[in-house]
Amino acid sequence: MAENRKRVVLIVVLLSILLSAVVAARRLVPSSVTSAVGSLPPMNYEELSSPPAQTTWNVPDYPAIGAMRDGGLHTLRLCETEFEGLEGTVYGLVPGREYGMIFIRDTSTMMPALQYFYGDQYLRTPIEEFLRRQYGSEAASADGDIPGDGAISGVIAAGGHIDKATVVSDEETHLIHAACQYYRAVGGTEWLQKELSGETIIARLNRALEWLYIHRFDDGHQLIKRGHTTDWGDIKLEAAPKPTNIDPDTDHWTCSIYDQALTYRALLDLAEMNQAVGDAARAHELKAQAEQLRRSANEKLWDSARGWYLLHLHVTPLVHDFPEEEMIGISNALAAHWGLSDPSRTQRLFSSLEGARLAARARKPGLSLYPPYPEGFFAHEQMSPGEYQNGGLWDWWGGMQITAEFETGFSAMALAHLRMVGKDWASHPAEVFEWQMPSTDEGWGSPNYASAAGTMTEAIVRGLFGVTIERDRARVLPRLRKHDGEIRAFQPSTGLYVSYDYMYGQDSIVLDYGSNHPRSIEVRLLFPLGRGIEEVSIDGAQVPHQVETLLQDSYCAFEAPSGVHRAMVRLQAH
Structure with a gap:
């Protein structure tokens, strides 16, 4: 009896596997069948017509990219946390499982991914708690520092804990961007006008930026300043009991390309939100500030001879005995992505970043800087060459780099880089490391780093599949x-979804899609360089289109109605 039962179970399992294979084959028919209009497969109407249970994706040619979904989500789940805030429970994610606090810079960079897996409370409550704990004129950090009115803590934790890393200048800008992402995705104007402890959210965001310009704007260079870290890091060069805090009387100040890129983005984000609440005058002023910062950054930090932005310039005079100007930092990718750069600079800096990756023998993107600072330059013990923030390899930043490449006209490079990460993750499927040495597989820091899982998920959902x-x-x-693929993107906080099946053929590209969004869908479909567009149709009816070229990428742009439809782009003959 027991033996027969085992046979039955085995047969059921085998049938289940066979059925799954058949379903997968039907869902994504090989590209060859799309070369002729008459041989197109039927639409997967059932899946496309309703919100999916969860966000998923599949690229049959690259199964490692598909596997990144489960590895990334597993990591995010391990990093969930909750605690009692000032006015209710706060739900969020810590950067790594070993961390005991929610960090604003990590929250901001995880937001694009979290919105596809988590409900409203995980998106909204951390932002509101950071704002509720905004510093007043006399408020002190856990270490006794008094940053000043409007400043934002770098972390929040149970018991009202706040602590600002005063050596950096990105905590206010990250909060502004996190708030803007929530405003766009879920909150809307009503949320910006919500009061937290007697002050509206938009007023608190404005006050955060005012703190930045009062305390961190260098009049001489017309740039945002910070301590002497790497371009983005929070470890200063000087020896101190707390290396994330600056001593303004003795420590060195710099202006990094990282802070200029983040502040430029924050100014435009804040302008958009002020415009939404009817403050057109402030929005205009913020846009003018953004343009001024962009001009100053390009004038003073761009190295035209080398083809990248300098890590920083020195506000406090400091002469190194090594060529610091030969170092290239990952923040170059951020400058390109967030619009501080222009197309000609963008093309050069991505080429330079790839050259640095190859020179460092890094197996994937995300190289923090290269070449690193020499041994002993930083007093902190973990800042040896090639380690941590001094030349370590970070998927956290690699994800942002890949998204930047996808969105600025380098999709071929982006896909190649994403495949590198997929291959690396497949070698340690239960772990997403905080950082790694550039040329080895050895992982360091947290083995469950949610920030990396978040930015790599963004690189896939927003970058590769292009869903917003x-x-x-x-x-x-x-x-x-030229790779078939499918995505089912669901936003739990709103119930909105966008799903599609993409099928590439020699003469046509087919996009079967479904969405319940109340507005029409903006479609930009990447097509091969050197090919023209014969026509675009939706459900067999021809629709107008435009061709848009962005550096190395060309897109066929058209508007598509919400609902379930088949769009077809017919390519001109070679």
Whole structure:
């Protein structure tokens, strides 16, 4: 009896596997069948017509990219946390499982991914808690520092804990960006006008930026300043009991490309939000500030001879006995992505970043800087060459780099880089490391780093599949090139979804899609360079389109109605 039962179970398992294979084969028919209009497969109407249970994706040619979904989500789940805040429970994610606090810079960079797996409380409550704990004129950090009115803590934890890393200048800008992401995706204007402890959210955000310009704007260079870290790091060069705090009387000040890129983005984010609440005058002023900062950064930090932005310039005079100007930092990718750069600079800096990766023998993108600072330059013991923030390899930053490449006209490079990460993750499927040595597989820091899982998820959902879901817009920009793929993107906080099946053929590209978004879908479909567009149709009816070229990428742009439809782009003959 027991033996028969085992046979039955085995047969059921085998049938289940066979059925799954058949379903997968039907869902994504090989590309060859799409070369002729008459041989197209039927639409997967059932899946496309309703919100998926969860966000998933699949690229049959690259199963490692598909596997990154489960590895990333597993890491995010391990880093969930909750505690009692000032006015209710706070739900969020710590950067790594070993961390005991929610960090604003990590929250900001995880937001693009979290919105596809978590409900409203995980998106909204950390932002509101950071704002509720905003410093007043006499408020002190856990270490006794009094940063000044409007400042934002770098962390929040149970018991009202706040602590600002005063050596950096990105905590206010990260909070502004996190708030803008929530405003666009879920909150809307009503949320910006919500009062927290007697002050509206938009007023608190404005006060945060005012703190930055009062305490961190260098009049001489017309740039944002910070301590002497790497371009983005929070470890200063000087020896101190707490290396994340600056001594303004003795420590060195710099202006890094990282802070200029983040502040530029924050100024535009804040302008958008002020415009939404009807403050057009402030929005205009913020845009003017952004343009001034952009001009100053390009004038003073761009190295035209080398083709990248300098890590920083020195506000406090300091002469190194090594060529610091030969170092290239990962923040170059951020400057390109967030618009501080322009197309000609962007092309050069991505080429330079790739050259640095190859020179460092790094197996994937995300190289923090290269070459690193020499041994002993930083007093902190973990800042030896090639370690941590001094030349370590970070998936956290690699994810942002890949998204930047996808969105600035380098989709071929981005896909190649994403495949490198997928291959690396497959070698340690239960772990997403905080950072690694550039040329080895050895992982360091947290083995469950949610920040890395978040930015790599963004690189796939927003970068590769090109899906954006916001209250007022939905966008689909498939960058799969000649590889079939599918995505089911669901936003739990709103119930909105965008799903599609992408099929590439020699003469046509087919996009079967479904969405319940109240507005039409903006479609930008990447097509091969050197090919023209014969026509674009939706459900067999021809629709107008435009061709848009962004550096190395060309897109066929058209508007598509919400609902379930088949879009087809017919390519001109070679």
